[in-house]
Amino acid sequence: MLDLLAAIGRVTASDVRASRDLPPFDASAMDGYAVMSNSFAGQGPWRLEVTGRIAAGDKPTQSFESSVRILTGAPVPHGFDTVVMQEKCRLDGDAIVIDQKPRTGQNVRITGEDVRRGELLLNAGITLKPQHLALLAGQGMAAIDVRRKVRIGLISTGARTARAG
Structure with a gap:
């Protein structure tokens, strides 16, 4: 070794x-908001309360509702299936407003995807x-585990070899 x-x-x-x-869990592929795709019934825009924040390296233990601020590489919380890019949201107090319905699974790196x-x-x-x-x-x-390096030994005897005529 x-x-x-x-x-x-x-x-x-x-x-x-x-x-x-790898990844070892469903992870956010970018900064944005984790949402549940079933939150987007009817016509938009949709207003979702932001109920928490998860950064890369966090191990969330609580449950969240509505939407969660999420950073690139962070685990997507249980029950959430989509991440909306922060550029596709508008902040409105403690909520986000989303005008375009996201695709289920968008911006989520699935467990074992790599x-x-x-x-x-x-x-x-x-x-x-x-x-x-x-x-x-x-x-x-x-x-x-790697192979041993090849070792070469060279011995010079000083003897000359005779050439055939």
């Missing part, structure tokens, strides 16, 4: 499979490049 930071240019010793889904748990990430025999190391780090790996 070799530390990832030292593994660039080295060759993988075995196949590497994903140990987790990588599924168990998926083959790298074959054995791959020379590791920076993008490979980033992929492995995203899986929480700190080290990887």
